[in-house]
Amino acid sequence: MRNPPERYLQTLREHFAQAPQWFGPQSAGQPSARGTATGAALTTYQDGKETAFQRWFHFKEAFSPEFVTAAAGSLGYRPRHVIDPFGGSGTSAITSQLLSVDATTVEVNPFLADVIKAKVSPLTADKLRSAAADFQAQLAGMRPDLARLDHLPATFVEAPEKDRWIFPRDVAERLAQYLTCIESIEDTDVLRFFRVVLGAVLVDCSNVYVNGKGRRYRGAWKQNQPSPERLDEFFGRQFNTSFEDVLRFEDRPRSRVTVINGDSRSALEQLQEEADLIVFSPPYPNSFDYTDIYNVELWVLGYIGSSADNHALRNQTLRSHVQIRRGYDGPVGESATLKRTLTALGEKRQALWATDIPEMVGAYFRDLERILEQSRRLLVPNGRIMMVVGDSRYANVRIEVATILAELARSMGFGRVTTKEVRQMRSSAQQGGEYQLSESIVELGH
Ligand SMILES: C[S@@+](CC[C@H](N)C(=O)[O-])C[C@H]1O[C@@H](n2cnc3c(N)ncnc32)[C@H](O)[C@@H]1O
Known part of the structure; x- marks a missing residue:
């Protein structure tokens, strides 16, 4: 190479x-x-x-290229196709290209989708x-x-x-x-x-x-x-x-990289090509809307030209925030931890800074469940799904994202389900700042 x-x-x-x-x-x-x-x-x-x-482009939430190369290496064979449904700044896309592996990535934010396209x-x-x-x-x-x-x-x-x-x-x-x-x-x-x-x-x-x-x-x-x-x-x-x-890197291998600017909840349904590795880090359920964070770029560069455009973009983002009112549905699979968490959040509704946070949390897992349903369809028999996810906390109720996803994945029929904590993150000042929240890798296979 x-x-x-x-x-x-x-x-x-x-x-x-x-x-x-x-x-x-x-x-x-x-x-x-x-x-x-x-x-x-x-x-x-x-x-x-x-x-x-x-x-x-400074993208704080990017994962490291080493994570992508390690994930590809853990398959035990050379992957042909890698999918990332939450492309961000394109770490998995450019790393796959440098490894001479085909890749497909979906990113909802049109500026970030252009960052990825520019790189590849x-x-x-x-x-x-x-x-x-x-x-x-x-x-x-x-x-x-x-x-x-x-x-x-x-x-x-x-x-x-x-x-x-x-x-x-x-x-x-x-x-x-x-x-x-x-x-x-x-x-x-x-x-x-x-x-x-x-x-x-x-x-x-x-x-x-x-x-x-x-x-x-x-x-x-x-x-x-x-x-x-x-x-x-x-x-x-x-x-x-x-x-x-x-x-x-002008003479790097030119593998096929497809960048889709869209909502991965629906975009994955259109994909047909199987993947050996589906690797991603979704937004965490911490009420942080990436549309706000990259707002200056979106407006000045002309990706959005009106508040209606801004609203439409937010509507396409994962339900990890309550910046706009949307319909809320919960996951169809079973998770005892999610049930317990939603009950605890419901009991504290009056103490929450936004009263629909319990429904948002349920909807967040429905969105990720949809991503996992499609990922399962697209994954080759011995392929792997690797997710980097982080916990959140509202009114002292911890949202144990890796545990909940693992339970949902089992109920969906995934045979191989492992979780590994990789880091402790500090919670937001709003949550007291001193709590430690886990960041974990969830690994799934048929
Ligand atoms: C944690 S970041 C991903 C970072 C990425 N792994 C990297 O290395 O740059 C999550 C990304 O998901 C995007 N996103 C949010 N909702 C989405 C959706 N419905 N479809 C596709 N991308 C979405 C956000 O815009 C954000 O860029």
Whole structure:
């Protein structure tokens, strides 16, 4: 194999002289008073240790490539096809490609689906180098047109009557220029690559930061707002970081990777090709909606253009949160632990911060049961399903996700069911912060 996984897994910090030159001090003009342009060699990724492809977009919930290679290795034979119904940033897709294994991945968030597509697409460094030159030439002559961002919610762009905004006006103008130039790129793979690069730096070039609890304004944000030069610097640096991985792995095996942007609860029903390994980490039932976390990217890059779009996207997500009202049904299989948990939650309903949390928890397991039903249909006789799942806690009632899934899997007829705790996670501040919650691997086979 030309690119063995060890090579992929090793940290990539080399300086590639072939990388495009981005906005140095000469081309970006003088750094503004609030700018951070340093003029440093932008072809080198300076933030230290990171893994190839993982560093294209910071996705905290990604599992490690080692997990995917270990899961594939545990089969005892070379897999032909791997499925991941919750693609996220595409760890299983790109790792499968590097292992020369075909893969199918489903991801509901259209921006994340593009992150995955960009990683596995047949881009070449030559194409990107010439696109970067065209892009810079076009950008230099582009007039800023804020109308380009008219679809954004009111809090996004600075205006005199507002007291909060995510992007200062001059950064928004620069963003509008970037978006117009990106949209004029003809080659879809190249266009997607540029869009993902811009998505990767958006929050760092804004007045907010995003964590598990959502979006927050930075401390003293009004005094320390980002500048257009910061956007130029971060874009150029991120472009070259991702470019390095394209260049270094250009001759990797091109196995067939299918990326489906959709809801895996229904998308899996359409799949016909059997898989040797079905590996995934679903959202945990902790009321955290990924649509909120990646909201800035979804709006600015135009994946959603109205609150109706936002609502429609949320409707397609796993029922792991109560951000929107939906119908709730419970699993059809048997789980004594789930029954006990739902009774305990029902008794504490008044103490819960949202009264429909008990129903949400039941619906969460129905959604995962659907995923397991389809996974069972698609799994070859000696194949494996590997899930990374995490517990949650509401009003002191612990949701033992691995135990419940194991019970449901047995009741569905899976012959091989094992669970293994791999990590202790701290619960949310809302839950007292000090409780330890388990993260586990659930492994299933016929
Ligand atoms: C824990 S993350 C997966 C991380 C992934 N293993 C990686 O390495 O990047 C869960 C993902 O499931 C996605 N998701 C939520 N509901 C979904 C659905 N109904 N269908 C497909 N994906 C969904 C979320 O958008 C999120 O990206």
